[in-house]
Amino acid sequence: MSKILVIADHAGGQLRKGTLGVITFARQLAAKSGGSFDLAVIGQGVGAVAQAVTGYGAGKVYVIDSAELAKYTAQGYAQAVAEVARKAGATVVAACASSFGKDCMPRVAVKLAAGMASEVVGLGNGAGVTYVRPMWAGNVLGEVEITTPVHVVTVRTAEFDSAAPAGGPSPVEAVATTVSAAALKQRLLDFRPTVSARPALTEARVVIAGGRGLKSKDNFKIVYDLADALGAAVGATRAAVDAEFIENDYQIGQTGKIVAPDLYIGAGISGAIQHLAGMKNAKVIVAVNKDEEAPIFTVADYGLVGDLFKVLPELTARLKVRKG
Numbered sequence: 001m002s003k004i005l006v007i008a009d010h011a012g013g014q015l016r017k018g019t020l021g022v023i024t025f026a027r028q029l030a031a032k033s034g035g036s037f038d039l040a041v042i043g044q045g046v047g048a049v050a051q052a053v054t055g056y057g058a059g060k061v062y063v064i065d066s067a068e069l070a071k072y073t074a075q076g077y078a079q080a081v082a083e084v085a086r087k088a089g090a091t092v093v094a095a096c097a098s099s100f101g102k103d104c105m106p107r108v109a110v111k112l113a114a115g116m117a118s119e120v121v122g123l124g125n126g127a128g129v130t131y132v133r134p135m136w137a138g139n140v141l142g143e144v145e146i147t148t149p150v151h152v153v154t155v156r157t158a159e160f161d162s163a164a165p166a167g168g169p170s171p172v173e174a175v176a177t178t179v180s181a182a183a184l185k186q187r188l189l190d191f192r193p194t195v196s197a198r199p200a201l202t203e204a205r206v207v208i209a210g211g212r213g214l215k216s217k218d219n220f221k222i223v224y225d226l227a228d229a230l231g232a233a234v235g236a237t238r239a240a241v242d243a244e245f246i247e248n249d250y251q252i253g254q255t256g257k258i259v260a261p262d263l264y265i266g267a268g269i270s271g272a273i274q275h276l277a278g279m280k281n282a283k284v285i286v287a288v289n290k291d292e293e294a295p296i297f298t299v300a301d302y303g304l305v306g307d308l309f310k311v312l313p314e315l316t317a318r319l320k321v322r323k324g
């Protein structure tokens with residue numbers, strides 16, 4: 001029987017949508033193992049986030065609200081997560097495989113002497129609890145068993161539908177923390193978020209990605225124009241990032257962000273496996289490439305063999321006419 005603790009991912013006082021994918025994972029695991037799940041919200045001024053997660057049927061919503069956690073550090077948050085995990089008697093501690101989860105959860109695993117499975121995409125079909133996770137840039141799926149009493153897991157939330165509210169409201173319980181910001185060896189000096197009016201890449205329903213085929217930073221304007229016409233987020237390949245057409249925050253793929261939008265449009269992208277690892281779960285994939293042999297066409301639902309410098313502006317113009 002698993003006692004699962006889901007760590008809520010949030011920013012700017014708002015719950016990040018990925019948390020709802022982790023709740024779905026927790027529900028699946030609880031159903032399989034006959035267990036139950038709780039939620040934990042950690043930070044400062046997180047009352048609204050705690051309220052936002054009370055309707056999902058968790059046994060409890062644990063809240064650590066402390067001025068000592070006003071600024072995120074992996075050290076401080078890992079200590080707080082471990083504290084709340086012990087308090088909840090958690091046997092599985094799960095979080096999004098987001099920047100937060102990737103940074104914080106391995107430290108949590110050390111603190112809890114727990115084995116860890118990262119980037120989990122599903123549960124194994126056997127009788128026991130095993131976790132399915134991609135390996136080799138997503139070319140194979142491995143099924144891993146964790147043999148320690150406590151498991152720490154990060155979940156690829158694009159693989160799990162967002163949970164809908166169900167199961168009634170959960171009681172909220174405040175938990176004290178021993179974290180002292182002054183005692184930590186890490187201090188956050190400055191935080192410079194990417195400011196954009198467009199949706200966040202990992203949460204967007206539509207993503208327009210550009211590759212080396214764009215040829216220059218200035219040319220990326222046609223990607224931005226199409227994104228704005230569709231209310232979409234912008235993404236890129238590593239080649240486009242390396243060529244400094246766009247900042248690396250926008251990179252999709254094995255060493256970038258994992259996206260699973262309803263619609264992904266890739267322009268001037270060959271479709272290397274490392275890029276596909278980050279977007280092949282999009283519901284509909286559209287590729288624009290002048291080379292009909294480009295590997296991206298093997299995963300595309302719609303392929304347009306053509307010059308992106310003609311196709312993208314035409315598409316944008318037509319969308320604007322339809323909107324206007």
Ligand SMILES: Cc1cc2nc3c(=O)[nH]c(=O)nc-3n(C[C@H](O)[C@H](O)[C@H](O)COP(=O)(O)OP(=O)(O)OC[C@H]3O[C@@H](n4cnc5c(N)ncnc54)[C@H](O)[C@@H]3O)c2cc1C
Pocket residue numbers: 210211212213214236237238239240251252253254255256257267268269270271272273274275278288289290291294306307308309
């Ligand atoms: C360890 C490792 C990790 C990596 N991680 C990532 C990652 O996370 N994400 C990632 O993206 N890559 C990653 N890469 C790099 C990856 O292998 C590829 O090099 C990269 O994805 C290629 O980017 P691209 O498709 O933009 O460029 P290219 O492969 O050069 O493709 C450009 C495409 O544009 C087309 N094109 C050119 N002009 C036009 C035009 N006018 N109209 C239409 N089409 C045109 C061409 O036909 C071509 O198919 C990684 C590599 C390694 C080794």
